[in-house]
Amino acid sequence: MREVKDRPPASGFSRRDFLKGSSAVAAASLAAQEALGQEKAQAGSQVVSGWTEITLDVNGQKQKVKVEPRTTLLEVLRRQLDLTGAKPVSLDDSTGASTVLVDDRPIEASTTLAVAVVDKKIRTVESFGGPHPDPVCSAFVEYDAQQCGFCTPGFVVAVRAFLDKNPNATEEQIRQGLNGNLCRCGTYAQVIQAALDVVNSNQQ
Amino acid sequence: MAKIEWPAADRTALIGGRITRIDGLEKSVGEAKYTYDINLDNQLVAVGLGCPHGHCKILALDAAPAQKVRGVVHVELLKKPDDEIQWEGELLAVVAAESEGAAREGVARLREALKFEELDVWVDDEDLEGAQGAKRTNKAGDRVKLEKEPGDDDDEDEFVEQEIERLFKESKHVVEGYYGIDAITHCCLEPHGSTVEWNGDKLNAYLSTQNVSGTDEGFAGGLGITADDVTVTCKYIGGGFGSKFAPDYWAIEAAKIAKKTGRPVQLMLDRDQELKLGGNRPSGYLKVKIGADADGVVQVWDSQHWGTSGPQGGGVSQSVVPYVYQPKNHRVVATGIRTNTAPARAWRAPNHPQACAMSQTAYDDLARKMGVDSLEIFKKNLANIASRQTAKVYADEMDIAARLIDWKAKWHPHGKGEAKGSVVEGLGMAIHEWGGVANDSAAIVRIHPDGGVSTFCGTQELGTGTRTCCAIVTAETLGLKVDDINVNIGVSTYPISGASGGSTTIGAISESHRRAATEALNQLCAKVAPKLEASADELEAVDGRIQVIGKPDHSVTWKEACTMLGMKPLEASASHKRGNATPLSSEGVGGVQMAHVAVDKETGVVKVKKFVVVQDMGLIINRLTAESQCYGAAIMGIAYALFEQRLMDPATGRFINAELSEYKLPRIGDIGEIVIELYEPEDQRSRGVIGLGEPPVISPGAAISNAVCNALGVRVPVLPITPERVVAAMQAQA
Known part of the structure; x- marks a missing residue:
């Protein structure tokens, strides 16, 4: 698999690069534009342009990555860190497939700029695995809450975040609280069962 | 020697049990690698430029503006000036770059420089007269079957006309109706696409495909090599539903770019391209007159239907209309409408869901007109079916479904239920059949x-x-x-x-x-x-x-x-070998589904309260995943019954809701309670294994439409039954 060093051109940019970068942002996807709006609101005075190296805290590890202002967190995770659990399903933030946790809050990596999450703790679905998988993952397997599985990682992260916030969630609350995630194969019925099982296990 | 047969039901250790997936954890912790997840050393990201108009002639398409973008490595033009494009989204060029941002910027530059001449567009697939006026129709097929045969001296057409007229005159109950179902898209969450690399003259293609053994030749043919030089890999696929049988031209282009640049290339369709190009299901609209005897057994069916499969016309095959229920006398005429939309692809149970939604609704309207229980009409008409399952199995399955949904206690004559505020409830049902050969x-x-x-x-x-x-x-x-x-x-x-x-x-x-x-x-x-x-x-x-x-x-x-x-x-x-006689597998299944809905007459919102699936499939290998097929089919059915539709702009031929925020699909809060009953008595189990993917997705449209009609006492004729359409149907009635 590819290493980070193989990636984009070296940094060291000029005023011209910055302008290029800016116009590129203007032409970039709706997703990136929306995400830039969020970033502006949060980042204050820092100016970033062209390709630059940043450090992200992903699954407890500091990772150096190279990004442009328009680079989404999802692209960095998937293409530079080979963390491909979060999926690119939609450019418009409407499916939950790219859900990751940033400072424990679920966000869509597809519409979050990489530069906006420097100094934040990013957790991807891959951190749910290992020898002792997160009970949400195990419950998804137990209840067969997955078919093709493409929406599953996003759903798993969303369920985890939802249950952390609502550890005693009822079935009705689960049906109301997880509408941000889209599944085409139709696994919702078993997602509900899996989430309820995690709640019940917590209560025992 | 152990024989080729299945162990008896009481002698199995695993078969028929509830076995969790061996790859389940890989999927749920994000380790499963799909085509879109393949990262090869030095890999380029490729993005396509889609045609922005439904029908046009290319005047100028220039690679240079994209080539100037920093990070763009290669621009492949797929079309040239004077080429005519027949549908929006068709790829005109592909930009391969070091990053997604650069590739998209390159595509934006190409788009700015693109010049095209707009040509006449036709995308309306419901307006038959309009399409005829625009010379956009073609005969798609017809079928006539009458119990009586014409005499030697009779003119055949005249005889058919007179005989059908006579049958309607003899009918105790005659119902005329209009029913339809809009085009939908496959909407695979992993879009179509590939990640490809060359190893000398050998192609290694990671392809999102439901046809691993059958796509190497498609690559080879498009690249001037032989199939033995192609390896196709697809360990996981993010949805197919009938739309991913071939490499498609964009995978061939990815391989060409990989060859030219000497680097691996990933080319996945963008979301809007996936909805526009990645597969759609033909629409169908049907006008029908049926005649039944005093008992409500339909004796004659006379229909014409139309719809589109894209530029070739097509539509829903006349061979499965009317669906499962097939009166002894029927005449079916089908017309295709040629539209500027991408060609349809097989969608789970091709033709059946539309045929079911367009014909079993008419049977329910017969019950409504007669003021009798729909279940009674559906049972009586089992006397005349064309199915690969038996009437006896359907009758059994109907009894089971009725018990599970509490039909007896909850059914009321159409439109006569008790309203709670502005909310009325209703029950509906439908039945289906499928082959499922090995x-x-x-x-x-x-x-x-x-x-x-x-x-x-x-x-x-x-x-x-x-x-x-x-x-x-x-x-x-x-x-x-x-x-x-x-x-x-x-x-x-x-x-x-x-x-x-x-x-x-x-x-x-x-x-x-x-x-x-x-x-x-x-x-x-x-x-x-x-x-x-x-x-x-x-x-x-x-x-x-x-x-x-x-x-x-x-x-x-x-x-x-x-x-x-x-x-x-x-x-x-x-x-x-498919078709060989074998004790291990066979074909032909049925299934019965019932829906319980609540409809708000003021807002037009329909909610599925409960949905019951009773399904046979011969011998069950894995009960857990068999149930998942049924759950998924019910939810996909709720999707096309209530939510999803392709919306086309008649002026430009653009697919205006080709994003998942606008292309409505049900969410977890929209599905109600779903109950699955797998029907596997010994006389079914002994038939061996039969496929299950398609059948349970067929009935939901008709079952839900019938339930809404039972609630309102008014037919909402065309699926999806959106709030707007409910309100319109209520107003038309008033």
Whole structure:
């Protein structure tokens, strides 16, 4: 698999690069534009342009990555860190497939700029695995809450975040609280069962 | 020798049980690698430029503006000036770059420089007269069947006309109706696409496909090489639903760009391109007149329907209209409308869901007009069906479904239910049929001297649980556990197995794995027999042991048995040919579904309260994943019954809701309670394995439409039943 060093051109940019970068942002996807709006609101005075190296805290590890202002967190995770659990399903933030946790809050990596999450703790679905998988993952397997599985990682992260916030969630609350995630194969019925099982296990 | 047959129901260790997926954890912790997840060294990201108009002639398409973008490595033009484009989204060019941002910027530059001449557009597939006026129709087929035959001197057309007229005159109840179902898209969450690399003159293609064994030739033909130089890999696929049988031209282009640049290339369709190009299901709209006798048994059906499969016209096949219920006298005329929309692709149970939604609604309207229970009409008309399942099974399944939804207590005459505020409730039902024959499939089973078992088969894991079923069948045959089997599928160099389409995979892989594993076991037993002082055909594999039949105390452990292989692994291969008579699989299933809905008459919002699926499928391999197929089908059915539709702009031919925020699909809060009952009495189980993917997705449209009609007393004629359409139907009634 590819290493980070193989990636984009070296940094060291000029005023011209910055302008290029800016116009590129203007032409970039709706997703990136929306995400830039969020970033502006949060980042204050820092100016970033062209390709630059940043450090992200992903699954407890500091990772150096190279990004442009328009680079989404999802692209960095998937293409530079080979963390491909979060999926690119939609450019418009409407499916939950790219859900990751940033400072424990679920966000869509597809519409979050990489530069906006420097100094934040990013957790991807891959951190749910290992020898002792997160009970949400195990419950998804137990209840067969997955078919093709493409929406599953996003759903798993969303369920985890939802249950952390609502550890005693009822079935009705689960049906109301997880509408941000889209599944085409139709696994919702078993997602509900899996989430309820995690709640019940917590209560025992 | 162990025979090629299934063990009796009380003799199975695994088959028919609820077995969790062997690849389930990989999927849920994000380790499963899909085509879109393949990261190869030095890989380029490619993005396509889609045509922005439904019908146009290219005037200028210039690569230079994109080539100037920093990070863009290659621009491939797929079209040239004077080329005519027939639908929006068709790829005109592909930009390959170092990053997504650069690729998209390159595409934006191409788009700015693109010049085209707008040509006349036709995208309206419901307006038959309009389409006829615009000369956009073609005859798609017709079918007439009458009990009476014309005399020698009769003009045939005249006879048909007069006979149908006579039958309607004789009918005690006559119903006329209009029903329809809009075009929808497959909407695979992993879009169509590939990640490709060249190894000298050999192509390594990671392709999102439901046809692993059958796509190498498609690549080879498009690239001027032979199929033996192509390896197609698809370990996981993010949805297909009938739309991913071929590499498609964009995968060929990716391979061309990889060749030209000397670098691996990933080209996946963007979301809007996926909805525009990646597959759609034909629309259907039907006008019908039916005549029934005093009992409500339909005697004559006379319909014409139309719709579109894209530029070629097409639409819903007349062969399955009217659906399952087929009166002795019927005339069906189908017309295709040629639209500037991408060609349709097979969508789960091609033709059946539309045919069901356009015809079993008419049967329910007969019940409404007669003021009788719909279930009674659906039961009585089992006298005249065209199905690969029997009337007796349907009747049984209807009784089960009715009990599960509490039909007797909850049913009321159409429109006569008690309203709670502005909310009324109703029940509806529908029935379906499907084939589900086992496809071609070959498999290899290898037993190693250390006891390890691996299988190889060029099938694919479409999300249905195929990988797990390969393990279940092999483990059952060898007396092992599911986790003992190392299943290898999803690579085109493995033994050939058919495409996953038409519910043909479970039968296919059950055949090949049962046969290959039985052959391997027989060979192993021959080695073990002397030690157990028995002949090979007196041995069986049970619970991790090879034993004399019925005698666990005359046995060796599996590991011990395998050491008798000596130094070399044992390998057995076997195959099944589609259509061959076999005790392991067959075809022909039915199914009954019932819906309980609540409709708000003020807002027009429909909610599914409860949805019951009763489904037969012969012998069940894995109850857990079989149920998942039914759950998923019910939810996909709720999707096309209530939510999803392709919306086209008549002026520009643009697909205006080709994003998932606008293309409405149900969410977790929209599905209500779903109840699955798998129907597997011994007379069905003994038929062997039959496919399950398609059948349960057929009935939901009609069942939900009928339930809404039962609630309101008014038919909302066209699916999806959006709030707007409910309100419009209520107003039309008033």
